[in-house]
Amino acid sequence: MFAVIQTGGKQYLVKDGDLLKVEKLEVEAGKEVIFDQVLMLADEDGKNVQIGKPYLEGVSIVAMCEEQGKERTVRVVKYKRKIRYKKVHGHRQRFTKVKVAEVK
Numbered sequence: 001m002f003a004v005i006q007t008g009g010k011q012y013l014v015k016d017g018d019l020l021k022v023e024k025l026e027v028e029a030g031k032e033v034i035f036d037q038v039l040m041l042a043d044e045d046g047k048n049v050q051i052g053k054p055y056l057e058g059v060s061i062v063a064m065c066e067e068q069g070k071e072r073t074v075r076v077v078k079y080k081r082k083i084r085y086k087k088v089h090g091h092r093q094r095f096t097k098v099k100v101a102e103v104k
Contacts, residue, residue: 001103004040005061011039014061014100024094027065033098035061041103063098070094 002015008023027033038059042049050056070092078087 003038005035006037018100020098021095025096031065033063060104062101066097
């Protein structure tokens with residue numbers, strides 16, 4: 001089975017055993033995470049498709065938190081020519097890596 005879930009304002013296509021990097025969740029490494037905002041659920045062959053309005057009732061995805069971390073640095077540069085103005089900022093987005101255990 002595979003499903004489409006929503007977390008952190010984004011949608012992800014997940015199956016059993018998948019590793020995902022999602023927006024930071026407040027959970028410790030090694031703990032269980034439950035995603036209950038499931039938008040779609042289907043069999044492996046694409047038959048028996050269930051689509052929620054907007055979410056499916058009674059369906060959830062159980063995952064294990066693997067680690068908390070930060071992405072690589074993204075540099076943001078503001079520059080104006082002829083007036084000697086240059087400003088450089090760096091940003092490291094935080095993420096949570098989860099492994100999908102099962103689709104309930």
